[in-house]
Each structure stands twice: as C-alpha cells, then as structure tokens.
Amino acid sequence: MSEHIIASAIVISSTFFLIPTIGEIFAEKSGVLNLGIEGMIVAGAAGSFLTTYLLRGLAGPKFLGGDITVWIGLLAGMLIGTVLALLHSFVSVTLNRNQIVSGIALTIFGTGLGGLFGRGVVGKQIETSKLDDISIPILKEIPFFGAVLFNRDIIVYFSYILVPLAWFILFRTKLGLMIRTVGENPISAHNQGINVKKIRHMSVLFGGALAGLSGAYLSLAWLGRWQEGITNDRGWIVIALVIVALWHPINALIGSYIFGVFWVYKLQFANGVDVLGFTIKADSNLMDMLPYLSTLGFLIIGSVMINFSKVKRLIGAPTELTVPFYDD
C-alpha cells in the first residue's frame, strides 16, 4: 500500500491554502479585511500561466525545478496579485471606503479578469513549462516523511519557511509590532508617529502577492494548466482559515493541513473510511461544508468568549478590523 501518495496529496493541497492564508493574516492584522482573495488567486493563476505560455520560446535549462519562463510566470502571478491588492488598498485604505464591498468587487473583477486573459491559453498545457518537484538530499531519505515532505516543488518548500518567518516578523520584530498596533489601535499608532496608511497598504499588498503566488502554484506547479473555474471557489476557504487560525501563522499551518486532509479525504469518506475499527461514511457535500461550519463555530465560540480580555488576546482578532482610519 502506498500511503505516502495520499499524504503527498494532502501536502500539495494544503500548500494552496497555506500561502494566501499567511498573506491575509498580515492584511487583517493591520486592520484590513480583503475578501478579494479568490479573485487574486484566479487572476494570478491565469496571468502566470499566460506569461509562461507567451514566453515559451525562451524555455531552456531548468533551475530549481523551473526554467526561466516558469520563474517569470511565478513573478507575474505575484505581481498580478499585488496590483489587484493595490485596487483594494486604494479604495479601502486611501479612500476609506467599505472594505467588504471593495473586497467582493475585487473577487468578481479578478475572476472575470482571469477568464479574459486566460481565454487564449485554455488547453495549452503541452506547450507550457511546469514547475517540477526537486528532492532535498539527505532529508528525502527519511522513511515516509522524506517522500511526502521533501520531494516536492520549491513553492511547497517556500511555504515551510514562510510560516516561521511570518511568525517571527509579526511577533518578534518592530515591523510586526507596528502592523499589530495599526490593527489594534491606529490612533495611538498614529500618535507614536507610525504612518498607519502606509503600514496597511504594505500589509494588503503583501497579502496580494502571496494570493497571486498561490494562484501561480495552482496553474504552474500543481496542475500545469489553466481553465476557468480552476479554483472551484476555494479561495473563500482562505478567509475562513484566517479566522480558524485565530490570526496566527502557526495555527494557519495546522488549519491549512486540516482543511487539506478534508479536501483529499472527502472523496474517501464518501465510500467509507476505517477509523479505529469503525467505518465512517460521510457525504462529500457535507465534507465540503466543514471548513465553513468550523468557521461559524469558531466565530460563535469567539464571540461568547470575547468579553474576557485575556481570551481575546489569545484569540488575536484585530480590534480595528474593517474600521477605516482617518488621519486628519
């Protein structure tokens, strides 16, 4: 039996959630909710694939799993995510407009943009380079885990580094302190001489870049193809994940992998899975609901406990989330 194949599928699926979740944590920690994640992922997936396809003439030797066209494609995906995030931060931070309206508009816009730019490259997977897996020497020899964790593509490895890095930046650096302060108490941050809007812009743009990268990962690394509807609206799960992860990068890692397990195993549960001697059968529609159900559960539990300041600090929801800041 080849259990490592399923475990590998979980790692691959979870990475798709993990990267944009880290980005959204930064945006929300600074006080800006970005519901445009799905749009940025779709546009990033289409744009990166289109870029790599258009540059196909330059395809050459591979470096760390990808040739020059793939690397430029990945950068293009991040750039597109960033540009779309700029729309959101312009409307919601500079103009102080409603973040929810702007975010939803961004998702619809990004999905349309992806369809538009991606139209010409549907079915062009043969001519387009893909990001290959590269195994890490020595680590790949570890039984089971070597094949599962260290025989992946470079974006998966990046996600391993991203989590502790994000934690370190958010909780152990001055920049992280500024981001959190801006999300908790922008007025005092402003009085301390922190440029609140600049910090919020930067955080939202960082979130956009990671969402774009997640889209590029989907089209250039995981599937090696683009077609409309490629995400099946799974970008929304990221919004849910940020809440479930209590705005903490380490929890985001755990949450993403739990959701990844559900994603892969929902297909198994439809036929019944043996858990400790019991056969558990669950409808795959029910499994699709779980991320959202658990989010609702967390919101309810969170709001019941929110009165206790200690618990609130534990939960980590930024106080000023979605609240505009007027600096004059």
Next chain:
Amino acid sequence: MSESGYNANVLIGVAIIGLLIGAGLGFGGSQIATSDEGGVSGKLKVGFIYVGPTGDIGWTAAHDKARMILDEKYDWLETNFVADVTEGQEGPFIDNLINDWGADVIFTTSFGFMDGTIAKGLEYPDTIFFHISGFKRAKNVGTVFADFYQLYFLNGLMAGALTQTDQIGYVAAFELPELIRHINAFQLGARFINPDVTTHVTWINSWFDPTSARNAATSLVGAEDVDVLAFTEDTAAVVEYAEETANVYAFSHYSPMQVLGPTSTISGQLVKWEVLYESIIQKIFLGEYTNENLENVDILGLLKEDAVQLGGSFDEVINSEFKTRLEAVTVDDPLLGTINVWDLVLARIDEMSDTNVRFEPFTGPIYDQDGVLRLADGERMSIGDLLSILWFIGVEGGCTTANDVGCVVS
C-alpha cells in the same frame, strides 16, 4: 491629505477606471465570436450555443471541431457560434443568432440549455432547434446525443488485461444514469478478461474541478492500489496525473487526450459530432426534418452510427505502446475461440459497428450488486433501460446514497 498625495490618488484612480473600462471592452468584444459573416442569402444558416470555451480540450472543442468541418465541407452551409454561455442565460444569445444573424437552425450543446431551448422553440416556431443530451422535445425541437457505453466496455477489456494489482479505478462526476451505465460497462469489460478485478469508483460531485479530479486519482492509487484509471468528468487531470506517475495508466475521455499522456494513455472515448450534425443538417436541407415534425426525433449516436470512436487519439484506436502487453493476455470467447485482448477489442469494434450490432455489452445474465438478476440469460438491455439505469454491477463505492435502487450500503 497633502496636495501631492491627492494628485497621486487621482492618477491611481484614473488608471483603475481605465483598466476597468479596458477589461470591459475586451470582455464584450470577445463574447460574440463570429465566422463567415455577411454571406449570400439562400444558404442554410446554422448557429451553435456552447457552454464552454472553444479552446478547451473537451466537450465544447469537440462540438466546434464538428462545426468547422461541416462549414468547410458544404458551400450551402453557413455557421456561427456563441461560446462561454452560462446555462440558463442562453435566451438572449439565441435571440441574437436568429434576429441579427438570421439563423435557420440552432444547436444548443449543453444539458442545462434544455428548458431555454424549448422556450425559444415556442417563441420562434419557424426556426429548427436541436438540443444535445436532453429529453424534452417539441414540433420544432429535436434531441441528439452520442453515448460511450460501448467504448467503456472496450476500455474495460483493456483495463482487465493490463492491471497488475487487479484494482482499477474510476473518477466520476455525478451519480447519473449516464455515468452508472459507463461504470457498469467498464466493469463488465474488465471482468470478462479478469474475474478477480475490482472497480473502485470515486465521486467528485462536479463536472469541472481539476484539483478534486487529481486528488481522486491520487487517492485511488494511494489507498486502493489502483493502477488503471478511467473517468467521466470534463478535465484532463486524470490523464495528466497518470502521465506523471510511474506504472499508472489511464483512458482519455471525450477528446484526444493521448497527446497529454503519450506513454500512459491506453485508449479512450472519442466523439465525432460532425457525423451526427451532418446527418441532421442534410436532412434539414433536403426537407426531411422540418419545423413541424421533430416531436419524436431523438437521435442516439453509437458505434454503428459512427458517431463515436475508440481511442485516445484519432490516429490509433489503441496506443501502440500497449500492443505487446495486450497481445500477451488471451481469453476464451465462445464464438471467437482463444483470442488475445488486442484482437478481441478490434473484433468487438467490428461486431458493434455492424448494421445488425452483433455484440452488445449489456447481454444477460447480468446481476446487480445485490445479486438480483437484472437481465435474463441471452437477453439484451433495451436503449430505454440503458438510458435510465440506476443500479450497479458489483463495484466498490458504487453507492453513495442509501436509496439507490440495487445498492448495498455497507
């Protein structure tokens, strides 16, 4: 806010508005694709409503290829199409094709266009409509479909011969008669060659979800030790996964996907919509089909009609990479004697392509997975029963709901 900051904001705002307008123009421009515009009147004008993009390797591409072949072939024929039409929103596009372009015939190529097609049929009684895959008809609306169950049986024969683990897998979209029929045919073929084979089905509950299709294929290989995969859903994800995975093989579906998996695609199912469209359009041109007599016109294309073809590419019915391995497996057939699987598949194609259809996969005795005799010895299943089949022949994971006729919920 400072003066310079304000100017920068205005600049960004203008850029954003420009981007939105540009995208809107680009989108609007690409919505209506036209071909051969401004033809001479007197030609038969045929319009197509597509659900997907013409560039996909799949359903819509197959229809558009047929359209182009016929447009090229007949001087008296003019075609046009609208792609990427959302199901339920076909009405205005049909209006455009009829009023602005002057279509005489409209083909709507997705199941979800069914009610809209019937409604427009009432609205335009002089126009002839054909709906693909539906079951509602009217005096000027006929139905047409091409089915693959015979091909899935042939795929099953090859799967049974090639599997090393005796476990074969099937990635399936929805529990519909169409898929149940395909899965059963696949199972019947595999069991004919190899009685020890088990078919494992995974439902992804979506026609188009490449990540789930890929995860389903991965799970079948990882959890069930499956080494041959077939599928009915609208992506090439299963073929792409098989190509990247050693010792896992797949059958392509609907379009020539062998090009995506040259060393791992055994064969597959291909459609030739041009054959069905050509016969319909000729009959319309000759006055055999009119806007008054389509109430009972329901066309089903199988091997005999040459509407479908075995293969993962139009150039070879079975990938020659697998020739030696298929020739190495032999079975005893009551009529053909001892025969290897490669030859058996070719012989079955001949038999099913014959005017008298000398072979039918669904020939009794056939028991469902409850052990209930569904088809008596020597009896052939009727087309009507095939089109509404809801029971499984012993496959793993065949039942996801308890109330399905003939399903054992274990």
